[in-house]
Amino acid sequence: MLKLQNVHTHYGKIEALKGVSLEVKEGEIVSLIGANGAGKSTLLMTVCGDPRASSGKILFEGNDITQANTPDIMRSGLAIVPEGRRVFAGLTVLENLHMGGFFTNKQEFESTLEHVFKLFPRLRERQSQRSGTMSGGEQQMLAIGRALMTKPRMIFLDEPSLGLAPIIINQIFEIIEQLRDEGMTVFLVEQNANQALRLADRGYVLENGEVVLQDTGDNLLVNEDVRKAYLGG
Amino acid sequence: MLETALYFIQQLLNGLTIGSTYALIAIGYTMVYGIIGMINFAHGEIYMIGTYISFIAISGLIPLLGIEYLPLILIITLAVSMFISSTYGWAIERIAYRPVRGGNRLIALISAIGMSIFLQNYVRIAQGSRDIAMPSLIQGGWSFGPPEGFQASLSYMQLFIFIATFITMGGLTLFIARSRMGRACRAVSEDMKMAGLLGINTNRIISLTFVIGAALAAVAGLLLGLYYGVTNPYIGFIAGLKAFTAAVLGGIGSIPGAMLGGLLLGVTESMTSAYFSSEYKDVVSFGLLILILLFRPTGLLGKPEVEKI
Numbered sequence: 001m002l003k004l005q006n007v008h009t010h011y012g013k014i015e016a017l018k019g020v021s022l023e024v025k026e027g028e029i030v031s032l033i034g035a036n037g038a039g040k041s042t043l044l045m046t047v048c049g050d051p052r053a054s055s056g057k058i059l060f061e062g063n064d065i066t067q068a069n070t071p072d073i074m075r076s077g078l079a080i081v082p083e084g085r086r087v088f089a090g091l092t093v094l095e096n097l098h099m100g101g102f103f104t105n106k107q108e109f110e111s112t113l114e115h116v117f118k119l120f121p122r123l124r125e126r127q128s129q130r131s132g133t134m135s136g137g138e139q140q141m142l143a144i145g146r147a148l149m150t151k152p153r154m155i156f157l158d159e160p161s162l163g164l165a166p167i168i169i170n171q172i173f174e175i176i177e178q179l180r181d182e183g184m185t186v187f188l189v190e191q192n193a194n195q196a197l198r199l200a201d202r203g204y205v206l207e208n209g210e211v212v213l214q215d216t217g218d219n220l221l222v223n224e225d226v227r228k229a230y231l232g233g
Numbered sequence: 234m235l236e237t238a239l240y241f242i243q244q245l246l247n248g249l250t251i252g253s254t255y256a257l258i259a260i261g262y263t264m265v266y267g268i269i270g271m272i273n274f275a276h277g278e279i280y281m282i283g284t285y286i287s288f289i290a291i292s293g294l295i296p297l298l299g300i301e302y303l304p305l306i307l308i309i310t311l312a313v314s315m316f317i318s319s320t321y322g323w324a325i326e327r328i329a330y331r332p333v334r335g336g337n338r339l340i341a342l343i344s345a346i347g348m349s350i351f352l353q354n355y356v357r358i359a360q361g362s363r364d365i366a367m368p369s370l371i372q373g374g375w376s377f378g379p380p381e382g383f384q385a386s387l388s389y390m391q392l393f394i395f396i397a398t399f400i401t402m403g404g405l406t407l408f409i410a411r412s413r414m415g416r417a418c419r420a421v422s423e424d425m426k427m428a429g430l431l432g433i434n435t436n437r438i439i440s441l442t443f444v445i446g447a448a449l450a451a452v453a454g455l456l457l458g459l460y461y462g463v464t465n466p467y468i469g470f471i472a473g474l475k476a477f478t479a480a481v482l483g484g485i486g487s488i489p490g491a492m493l494g495g496l497l498l499g500v501t502e503s504m505t506s507a508y509f510s511s512e513y514k515d516v517v518s519f520g521l522l523i524l525i526l527l528f529r530p531t532g533l534l535g536k537p538e539v540e541k542i
């Protein structure tokens with residue numbers, strides 16, 4: 001579904017991705033783990049076209065999107081829950097969801113909204129609350145809900161568990177699993193390597209802008225190097 | 234006693250008249266600032282162009298069409314002027330700002346000033362640099378007060394300014410608060426990158442803000458053109474500065490702030506002229522600007538500065 005071939009990304013002179021190749025197949029949950037500054041967010045954002053890859057090739061559902069611009073890419077069936085959630089703080093919960101469903105027609109909007117409210121009943125209760133006043137966990141739910149409103153076939157999640165209490169984290173991982181069961185393809189970036197790998201069909205380890213390991217989630221969980229570096233021994 | 238009160242009321246009415254047009258222009262500054270974090274220094278020129286288009290429409294187009302019914306004249310003039318001014322607003326962004334966006338802010342600023350000078354001279358060459366008179370379409374009014382003493386008056390022209398401003402601002406407020414595009418404007422001004430990540434073409438939203446700002450400046454152009462009865466290629470500069478002051482006073486980036494700031498500035502000016510001297514009017518306005526920048530840079534209704542890229 002998504003394929004990266006030898007992708008390089010630069011921020012000015014800094015090379016943040018140094019020839020990354022990876023693949024996510026339809027219906028999979030793939031996790032990407034790596035230390036701070038490894039280039040995980042850069043990788044997701046490069047697929048979204050912001051920043052653009054300086055070389056290499058990115059294919060989404062067979063189409064070359066390497067040089068496409070961000071809005072076009074994001075309207076083609078891909079959605080992202082970015083690092084730090086980035087909900088529109090001054091807009092209400094419902095308005096945020098409207099922004100996600102900006103391009104869907106009224107009927108689609110209503111049915112997708114119903115789906116999102118089923119996944120996150122809290123959002124239904126808080127529809128008219130200004131989203132900037134919500135708790136971190138609620139904002140994360142909103143960010144996921146907003147992404148789902150675009151009706152994507154594939155979703156990127158950039159550290160959805162960051163800064164949340166364990167109980168909320170579990171809830172979010174359950175939702176991710178549920179989405180996969182409904183046919184969504186998921187690409188998950190996490191520092192919480194343990195949970196991310198347990199959930200994942202396959203995983204990649206990114207170090208300094210390069211993929212250093214790839215395997216099934218289960219194998220990575222018992223991999224000696226991974227255990228040392230990311231699972232606390 | 235009654236006389237003093239009437240005099241005060243008169244100044245208040247005059248101040249609100251001018252203030253509401255400042256507010257209309259100020260909204261253009263504030264919306265553009267809210268979305269791309271730059272001051273569109275050519276915005277005052279859009280207002281100036283608006284006065285010229287109104288003038289040309291009233292004295293050229295309307296007689297050509299043989300229309301004599303006043304409301305129709307005003308509506309057609311307004312529509313033509315808003316449309317053409319919006320096109321200018323849109324083109325300014327495309328030509329002068331978009332190519333330099335994302336670079337150094339100073340470059341955008343210089344580009345804006347350059348655009349402002351260009352537009353001023355373009356109109357000067359096309360229309361001449363002398364004052365041209367606008368026909369006074371709306372005459373008459375009400376006076377109240379004792380027949381012997383001071384009489385306060387509200388002209389129909391002033392009333393027209395209040396009503397037109399009220400409708401325009403009400404419409405804008407509804408648009409921003411309720412409509413799909415208005416919501417997108419708010420989202421983009423909060424987090425442009427995120428809006429792009431939802432598939433929204435942020436360039437279009439930016440263009441839309443320029444178009445709206447220019448359309449409102451065109452409304453102010455017709456109103457003030459008729460009110461003062463005269464225009465020239467240089468009026469954009471001072472009007473732009475005043476409206477910019479109003480926007481900063483209310484809190485740049487905030488639309489209600491621009492409305493409030495405009496009205497406050499107008500009233501301050503008319504009170505200064507009435508109770509001190511009209512020569513001090515501009516000193517007080519710009520003194521106010523400096524005070525705000527020093528002591529409350531976020532303005533009356535503004536939020537703390539968020540760094541825009």
Ligand SMILES: Nc1ncnc2c1ncn2[C@@H]1O[C@H](COP(=O)(O)OP(=O)(O)OP(=O)(O)O)[C@@H](O)[C@H]1O
Binds near residue numbers: 034038
């Ligand atoms: N906008 C930017 N400009 C310049 N350098 C950047 C920019 N964004 C990221 N970088 C650099 O690129 C590298 C990769 O950053 P990235 O944010 O992708 O890491 P990450 O793996 O997501 O880290 P974290 O786990 O902390 O989120 C880092 O060295 C970072 O400093």
Ligand SMILES: [Mg+2]
Binds near residue numbers: 041042083158
């Ligand atoms: Mg990151």
